[in-house]
Amino acid sequence: MTKEILVVDDQPGIRMLLQEIFSDEGYSVSTAETGKEALDQLYARSFDLLILDYKLPIVDGSEVLKRLERDQISVPAIVMSGLDDIRKEINGFSIVRKVFAKPFNIQEVSDFVKGFLE
Incomplete structure (x- = not known):
């Protein structure tokens, strides 16, 4: 069965890049702005x-993470941020598996996703 990924980013370039990379890897990719x-x-x-x-x-x-945890929607999450130190803020979320700083290394993100989903 094809693994489903939801990519959420307000920058169209990042959404398209991640969608293209993970679609090429054989994943089904949806996006949200x-x-x-x-x-x-x-x-x-x-x-x-x-x-x-x-x-x-x-x-x-x-807020997305808070609502998902509140409503017990336990989708594993990777968080991407250009902010220096969000690790303290997101430490309390059990669904967060990894944080990548922006600008991120696309190979690192791709390798992590592949390792996580296989």
């Missing part, structure tokens, strides 16, 4: 992995 769009998709169906930008318009990444 805002935290609200992400939540709509996450409540509608299940994903094997959430790749979430921390700084999002409307509903930010931390």
